[in-house]
Amino acid sequence: MTHVTSGPYAPPRPRRTTTVTSADGSRLHVEEHGREEGPTVVLAHGWTCSTAFWGPVIRRLADEHRVIAYDQRGHGRSPAAGPGGHTTTALADDLCAVLEAAGSRAVVAGHSMGGMTVMAAAGRPQVREHVAAALLCNTGSSRLLHESTVVPLRAGGLRHRVQKAVLGSSLPLGPVTPLGMRILRYATMGPAATREQIEACARIVHACPRRVRASWAREVLAVLDLEAGLAGLDVPTAVIAGEKDRLTPPVHARRLAEALPNCTGLTELPGLGHMAPVEAPDAVAGAVAALVRDHLARDTRPPAPSAEKEMS
Template identity: 65%
Template sequence: MSRLTHAPAGRYAPPAARRELVAVSADGARLHVEEHGEPDAPPVVLAHGWTCSTAFWAAPIRDLAADHRVIAYDQRGHGRTPATSRYSTTALADDLAAVLRAALAPGERAVLAGHSMGGMTIMAAAGRPELDEHAAAVLLCSTGSSRLAAEARVVPLRPGPLRTRLTRALLGSRAPLGPVTPPARQVLKYATMGPGSAPDKVEACARIVHACPTAVRHGWSRVLAELDVDARLAALTAPTAVLAGTADRLSPIVHARRIAAALPRCVGLTELAGMGHMTPVEAPEAVAGAVRDLARRYLVRPQEPRQQQEERTP
């Protein structure tokens, strides 16, 4: 059994940050933010999902920090960001706006990548001045914009009201997850990961998810149960790529396809065969590669006039 909050060593252990800072949100919430890589490299901002933390991005951070300035933050109540009594899509958007203001210079552009609730965060913030100012491109990873409980397949029943009710009850449970045990790993793997996920990947995800406080997990589950940010997709005008696993039970591939069809400027839909919901851990090379491709295509290169970049990109 283990109560560690992340993998202690290896690829999935969180790398040491070059710099740490605090972003203050609209309601005074103080968000833990960390930076990796060289300060003058093209910036990337990572937003993690429900019950996760910056540790969830460990493998993509190691990859991207070689040639990018990687900015990651803990959502409120997760990781090193204290919990508050405010759980809403507005709070998610406020927090992302605060991180962009704190970590980026005025007018500085970055690639924004959000996994699961992190993707919902970006969608909720669409149309805000901070996104218009700072988002050069976006990656929405293993996420959905509405009907999360109705579409989820973590309860092995046919679609319908009963499955939806049971899914809401399961994901919104107030029961503590307890230590990471072999049965707990099996449950987490079934619900959130592809069937071929290696033991070290399951272990890394289990440690992170089990570290999320029960009250925080429950508080955000209520927001996700009622989530509907479909209307915000029209305001997400930055070039946006969508990535998801075909074996995702928590946010099935139908969500990715629906989002890709609704985006004003979708620049690609990547379906990862056999991957589940935890794609930054299950397929870190694919996730980092998608971020790097967006940075290459849409971030202004050093000494390259913006006009040339706009002529170079579709």
């Protein structure tokens, strides 16, 4: 089972689904939720996740917003990338294709690798035309393996090597078991995470194909360096971090807040880990809604002419 099917962390049924084709021909599964006439929000999930990960946030936004979520290539219902398809350029291409297909200006929120996707697309014409504001959630722009604390060793070369081997492993995770849930909670969630939250995340993460998981870890996360392009992300941008995040500790968020040319604020969520959209969906949905209210609702620029690409 790729995700839980009942309860507050189950993904809602989309109002519409479609397929968007990226620059290299990769096909992306895209879902549309909420009010068709509402302000548009685009959600980009992180490594090993899927649109289902955004379920609790979508539920909180859907009454007032048009919410578009898509599966990153190789995740969820988007087919795996071909050779050379695991790059930050590919991530940016995919986001730009979804933005163009959405056909309206939007607030974009990216979690973890989804935040890296937003940063990778900084300065692109599609972002300037279609994005009114952005949210970067539990993410970083560089030095991920140097500063991650998933492996409980002192900072240094040994920890870096061990973390690189662990995160880049292609070993199967197997079925979701109590032991697997405890490991996932330690690595990705805060100490107050509930069993429902842990199981929701475990179902999604364990469903990610192991070769996809390993390819993104080795070819992007292990060598990530997006700092030079941060100046190009000049739309109003909010940053969220989890105080207990082991994968992207708050030091990443603080650097982002300092480097972004138009940072609207940094929120560090006490006691929370890497999975803020599941651990604290009210906080994440509230940050998105605030960006819509403050920057999209006031945006008087017309959307770029892309009616022929609108999702239908």
